[in-house]
Amino acid sequence: MNNSIRALRAECGWSQAHLADLLQVSRQTVNAIETGRYDPSLPLAFAIAKLFSQPIEAIFTPDQEPA
Template structure:
């Protein structure tokens, strides 16, 4: 799965720690999500979309292996 989390976070002017605090996760989790090493659970994906005021589909897209 590919994501645009880093871009969304930077547009919001948030640090990785700020996003982690908003989501109730560690900064390391945010780093792993942004680098694509970790796919979020559905509840976390909903929290991410809510934090940025968008839909999950705006943040996550299937990767080539899932297309």
């Protein structure tokens, strides 16, 4: 799953640690989501979308399958 969390976080001027505090997760979790090593749970994905005032589909997109 691809996501735009890093870009959204940068637009807000937030560190990974600050975003993690807002979401009540670890900084490592934020890093893992940003780098695509971890897909967030649905409640966490909704919390991220709400925090950035974006629809969930604008933040998370499925990986492109090879043609």
